[in-house]
Amino acid sequence: MSEQQAYIDSPWLDPDAEPFIKVRGITKKFGAFTAVNNVDLDIYRGELFCLLGGSGCGKSTLLRMLAGFEQPTSGSFSIDGVEMANVPAYERPTNMMFQSYALFPHMTVEKNVGYGLKQSGVPKSEIEDRVNDILKLVELQDFKKRKPHQLSGGQSQRVALARALVKEPKVLLLDEPLGALDKRLREQTQFELMNIQEKVGITFIVVTHDQEEAMTLSTRIAVMDAGQFSQIGTPTEIYEFPESRFVADFIGSTNIFEGRVAEESGDHVTVDTEAGPVLIDHGMSVQNGARVFIALRPEKIQLTKEPPVAAGPNQAKGVVEDIGYLGDVSIYRVRLDNGTLVDVTAPNLVRPKNRTHKITWEEDVYLSWSASSPILLTK
Structure with a gap:
């Protein structure tokens, strides 16, 4: 991929690209x-873009400030070059879709969708055209005469989305x-x-607490914790290269081992951990003897009955202490000789009865992983 194409696909990599939304020093206090x-x-x-975090991390409060429903205690933000500080919610180039959908039960689908346009004084003929166009987009043109109680959950969700989009917000x-x-x-609707x-x-700016949803939907994710961003990046960056134990643990499943740096060079680091010595083939600026953490994803670990050919x-x-069968994968909880618990996931490529080397409870097993798999964390 050329540098120019990379900038088109990922404008945040272009140092000359102008952000569409700029948030600067935003703080919100409640007492x-x-x-x-x-x-x-x-x-x-x-x-x-997804704002991802647990309950009370501040993600919905930030979204409400962008919408104008809450005023920041300090800081500023702009949309398309226009400062929003003194712009009331009803004049901002934004629209908001709530989890509850908030559809009017006495109105048909088409009247629900067109309500905002009617309140804004849009001519009736234009309302009809725009409503029909947006209902086609969300594939609800055959449901426009129905009322909310006659819709499924997925259909109600699309009506709420159509109502938010029909006003053509920025x-x-x-x-x-x-x-x-x-x-x-939910999984089907993510792709829709x-x-x-x-x-x-x-x-789109989406608030969610669902890691899988954020990973599926977003161009980039901001992981929030205690009112601040722990990391901002693409789904791949967040998952494969977390910058802290919190992010590594919050996104997906991971094993985290504490250890001390035994050797550090330009292209590798060796760490003595509770799971044994861990070699990482990508260097990082750390001192010998430094206390660090290693994150190792369960799917990066190979599980066998046979010992490795050579020690190292x-x-x-x-x-094997526990096994969880999830259909597409199985989770093995392995207790190491020193008592440390390690989770390993393995794809179920064949049905259990057809496996020639089936691993079961209370069996001795061997774990191994490549030097590119562990992630070195200093915080």
């Missing part, structure tokens, strides 16, 4: 409690938009939401 603590953020035009703010759907429908966002080209780092021996 003595600081919900959002002096955060900076750049979001680019056309992104599907930014659509979505607060846990798929939270009311069951798991299967991505396709719709790509078609309309509007910048990045291997351990233990006993």
Whole structure:
């Protein structure tokens, strides 16, 4: 990929690109409690950006400040070059979709979708055209005469999305938009939401506590904790290269081992850990003897009944204590000889009865991993 194409696909990599949304030093306090603590953020035009974090981390408060429903205690932000400090919510180039959908039960789908346009004084003929166009986009044109109680959860979600999009905002703010759907429908709707966002080209900012949802939907993710950003990056960067124990542990599953740096050179680090010596083939500026942490994803570990051919780092021996069968993968909880518990996941490529080397409870097993798999964390 050329540098120019990389900048088009990932404008945040272009040092000359102008952010569409700029957040600078935003803080929000409720009495003595600081919900959002002096955060900076750049979001680019056309992104599907996720604010990810647990309950009470500040993500919804930040979204509400962008919408104008809350006023920051300090700091500023702009949208498309316009400062929003003195712009009331109803005049901002944003629209918001809530988790509850908040559909009017007495109105049909088409009247729900067109309500905001009617309140804004848009001519009736234009309302009809715009409503029909947006209902086609979300594939609800055959449901426009129905009322909310006659819709499924997924259909209600799309009506709420259509109502938010029909006013053609520059930014659509979505607060846990798929939270009311069951798991299967939520997974299906994630891809529908991505396709719709790509078609309309509007910048989406999604708040979610669901790591899998954020990883699936977003161009980039901001992981929030205690009112601040722990890390901002693409899903791949967040998962494969977390910058702290919090991010490594919050995104997906991981094994975290504490240790001391035994050897450091330009292209590798060796760490003595509770799981044995760990060799990492990507260097990092740390001192010998420094206390560090190693994150190792369960799917990066190979599990066998046979011992490795040669002794060395990045291997351990233990006993299978628990097995969790999830269909596509199985989770093995292995207790090492020193008592440390390690989770290992393995794909179920064949049915259990057809496996020639089936691993079961209370069996001795050997763990190994490549030098590129561990992640060195200093915080």
